[in-house]
Amino acid sequence: xxxxxxxxxxxxxxxxxxxxxxxxxxxxxxxxxxxxxxxxxxxxxxxxxxxxxxxxxxxxxxxxxxxxxxxxxxxxxxxxxxxxxxxxxxxxxxxxxxxxxxxxxxxxxxxxxxxxxxxxxxxxxxxxxxxxxxxxxxxxxxxxxxxxxxxxxxxxxxxxxxxxxxxxxxxxxxxxxxxxxxxxxxxxxxxxxxxxxxxxxxxxxxxxxxxxxxxxxxxxxxxxxxxxxxxxxxxxxxxxxxxxxxxxxxxxxxxxxxxxxxxxxxxxxxxxxxxxxxxxxxxxxxxxxxxxxxxxxxxxxxxxxxxxxxxxxxxxxxxxxxxxxxxxxxxxxxxxxxxxxxxxxxxxxxxx
Amino acid sequence: xxxxxxxxxxxxxxxxxxxxxxxxxxxxxxxxxxxxxxxxxxxxxxxxxxxxxxxxxxxxxxxxxxxxxxxxxxxxxxxxxxxxxxxxxxxxxxxxxxxxxxxxxxxxxxxxxxxxxxxxxxxxxxxxxxxxxxxxxxxxxxxxxxxxxxxxxxxxxxxxxxxxxxxxxxx
Amino acid sequence: xxxxxxxxxxxxxxxxxxxxxxxxxxxxxxxxxxxxxxxxxxxxxxxxxxxxxxxxxxxxxxxxxxxxxxxxxxxxxxxxxxxxxxxxxxxxxxxxxxxxxxxxxxxxxxxxxxxxxxxxxxxxxxxxxxxxxxxxxxxxxxxxxxxxxxxxxxxxxxxxxxxxxxxxxxxxxxxxxxxxxxxxxxxxx
Numbered sequence: 001x002x003x004x005x006x007x008x009x010x011x012x013x014x015x016x017x018x019x020x021x022x023x024x025x026x027x028x029x030x031x032x033x034x035x036x037x038x039x040x041x042x043x044x045x046x047x048x049x050x051x052x053x054x055x056x057x058x059x060x061x062x063x064x065x066x067x068x069x070x071x072x073x074x075x076x077x078x079x080x081x082x083x084x085x086x087x088x089x090x091x092x093x094x095x096x097x098x099x100x101x102x103x104x105x106x107x108x109x110x111x112x113x114x115x116x117x118x119x120x121x122x123x124x125x126x127x128x129x130x131x132x133x134x135x136x137x138x139x140x141x142x143x144x145x146x147x148x149x150x151x152x153x154x155x156x157x158x159x160x161x162x163x164x165x166x167x168x169x170x171x172x173x174x175x176x177x178x179x180x181x182x183x184x185x186x187x188x189x190x191x192x193x194x195x196x197x198x199x200x201x202x203x204x205x206x207x208x209x210x211x212x213x214x215x216x217x218x219x220x221x222x223x224x225x226x227x228x229x230x231x232x233x234x235x236x237x238x239x240x241x242x243x244x245x246x247x248x249x250x251x252x253x254x255x256x257x258x259x260x261x262x263x264x265x266x267x268x269x270x271x272x273x274x275x276x277x278x279x280x281x282x283x284x285x286x287x288x289x290x291x292x293x294x295x296x297x298x299x300x301x302x303x304x305x306x307x308x309x310x311x312x313x314x315x316x317x318x319x320x321x322x323x324x325x326x327x328x329x330x331x332x333x334x335x336x337x338x339x340x341x342x343x344x345x346x347x348x349x350x351x352x
Numbered sequence: 353x354x355x356x357x358x359x360x361x362x363x364x365x366x367x368x369x370x371x372x373x374x375x376x377x378x379x380x381x382x383x384x385x386x387x388x389x390x391x392x393x394x395x396x397x398x399x400x401x402x403x404x405x406x407x408x409x410x411x412x413x414x415x416x417x418x419x420x421x422x423x424x425x426x427x428x429x430x431x432x433x434x435x436x437x438x439x440x441x442x443x444x445x446x447x448x449x450x451x452x453x454x455x456x457x458x459x460x461x462x463x464x465x466x467x468x469x470x471x472x473x474x475x476x477x478x479x480x481x482x483x484x485x486x487x488x489x490x491x492x493x494x495x496x497x498x499x500x501x502x503x504x505x506x507x508x509x510x511x512x513x514x515x516x517x518x519x520x521x522x523x
Numbered sequence: 524x525x526x527x528x529x530x531x532x533x534x535x536x537x538x539x540x541x542x543x544x545x546x547x548x549x550x551x552x553x554x555x556x557x558x559x560x561x562x563x564x565x566x567x568x569x570x571x572x573x574x575x576x577x578x579x580x581x582x583x584x585x586x587x588x589x590x591x592x593x594x595x596x597x598x599x600x601x602x603x604x605x606x607x608x609x610x611x612x613x614x615x616x617x618x619x620x621x622x623x624x625x626x627x628x629x630x631x632x633x634x635x636x637x638x639x640x641x642x643x644x645x646x647x648x649x650x651x652x653x654x655x656x657x658x659x660x661x662x663x664x665x666x667x668x669x670x671x672x673x674x675x676x677x678x679x680x681x682x683x684x685x686x687x688x689x690x691x692x693x694x695x696x697x698x699x700x701x702x703x704x705x706x707x708x709x710x711x712x
Contacts, residue, residue, distance in 0.1 A: 318544075
């Protein structure tokens with residue numbers, strides 16, 4: 001029996017989603033571990049190294065601990081919103097991964113599974129190649145504000161409310177620079193589609209980091225602000241706001257906030273790799289054997305993403321937190337004009 | 353398949369809008385309105401208008417509704433008191449009925465007559481960014497520019513209003 | 524009078540902040556590879572200085588008897604009020620009282636060492652045992668036997684708090700004139 005190609009497409013998409021979610025959640029777990037180890041190393045400490053070999057089972061221990069903690073809801077909280085806020089921040093963070101291309105085309109040879117004849121198919125290592133890929137990413141980041149704002153509001157606590165309000169203002173301000181910094185790339189590529197942006201960078205010197213260095217700088221700074229990571233973590237800001245918007249959260253709901261934060265960090269790192277560092281294109285890929293080239297490209301992509309994740313942690317322990325007025329001044333008075341300038345420069349460069 | 357998706361988005365949109373009107377808590381109203389926006393974006397997506405769908409989410413759900421939420425959170429509006437506008441309720445019913453009539457007539461005319469011609473989406477690049485951009489910068493250049501100038505005036509006005517204390521404005 | 528300090532105008536490179544950011548990040552990167560200061564505790568133990576104020580013990584004399592005379596000086600000196608002593612009479616001819624019970628509530632103790640300083644008989648002492656763990660509160664109230672057992676376990680320790688204090692007392696004090704040993708005549712006090 002031969003499988004209907006439409007069902008096959010659906011099945012392949014489901015498998016891709018499953019693999020991607022598995023990879024993302026595992027990476028989130030190990031990112032918390034990496035964060036703790038790298039933080040420790042930078043501070044001349046060693047970090048968690050007791051659970052399992054080299055402490056590699058630490059995320060598991062953390063997860064088990066989270067699950068057994070008491071789920072606490074403040075008496076004056078808005079219970080419904082309090083319950084859905086973590087999901088509202090986690091879902092957009094995960095949805096971003098749908099348009100990120102992890103690798104090029106792969107061909108699945110035909111095989112038989114439980115008596116079903118499955119014919120040879122070609123698929124890209126990307127869940128959906130939206131025509132408006134980049135805009136979709138920006139849309140998802142803009143929707144992510146609600147989780148933080150509502151999480152802060154629903155707990156009915158002044159610290160969480162302040163954290164939530166700060167985050168809304170911060171994320172709206174930096175979304176502009178984030179979006180405008182990409183415009184240069186869109187002008188050079190002539191497309192919003194992720195696969196075409198990656199294809200425009202197939203040679204090493206075509207990587208957009210060499211053609212759009214200013215845009216990269218703006219993008220990185222704005223992405224740090226969007227993810228509420230140091231030096232822009234005024235949303236959490238332990239010294240002023242206790243824990244910021246998630247002060248009143250505990251147990252699995254709290255861990256959902258953490259998962260969302262790390263997932264959006266991974267998404268931002270993957271975007272930096274995709275937009276500026278050639279995506280899955282690697283130097284010398286034509287010298288790698290035909291069987292291994294996809295593997296080489298995917299590994300290269302993961303390596304680039306991993307490097308930016310390391311940069312996130314590295315910056316966290318290098319730079320102090322900005323003051324709120326400084327944050328707004330940088331966002332509106334420096335990054336936004338620079339992003340516009342970058343658009344103008346790109347335009348002139350394309351014409352000349 | 354397409355029908356099920358349409359039904360899903362349509363029901364979510366209608367249910368959320370009705371719930372939004374009946375809801376007394378302003379924060380819930382905002383959230384339900386976002387639900388409406390997102391389900392309408394879903395309907396756009398089914399019409400192959402990806403660009404419009406995403407812009408719907410970015411602009412309405414991502415920017416305008418965040419400002420709504422912001423204002424409501426800052427003003428700390430609690431539940432709306434019932435019965436302040438006594439005349440509003442009957443008036444709303446009448447107006448809604450008046451609006452419903454032409455809509456119903458329109459739908460009925462399609463259902464009965466079969467005069468519908470499905471929109472031809474076969475044209476390559478329909479609803480894509482390139483096409484919209486080309487149209488905006490050729491055919492609709494003047495409206496776009498007018499809208500841009502209007503927005504600029506609004507921005508400048510907002511800046512002037514916020515700096516009222518320090519900048520002397522000649523009356 | 525307040526002095527108004529003119530803020531120095533920053534140069535262009537300073538105002539860009541990026542050179543400073545890169546400098547700072549290189550510094551933290553260098554720290555990534557530096558020698559770590561962490562001591563891997565259960566495998567590596569810290570060498571504690573002499574006179575460390577760890578777990579208590581009740582010292583024994585040469586005949587392996589408890590030195591304490593139940594004078595309750597330590598209980599009075601204790602700021603945390605964690606020592607409870609009940610004395611009893613004894614037939615030993617060199618003293619009148621010995622403790623029937625001697626309890627230290629190790630959960631209340633603040634390890635200040637004032638009991639050791641107060642003790643006129645060098646009977647209570649502090650060791651460098653810092654691993655004080657128990658699974659119940661009752662276990663953390665140490666009785667006479669527990670404290671004496673601690674002496675047996677730490678008998679060989681050099682430089683307990685009591686020894687250090689005694690040494691410093693010898694160096695800085697001398698007997699008062701009327702207490703000087705009289706070579707002739709019967710002694711007494």
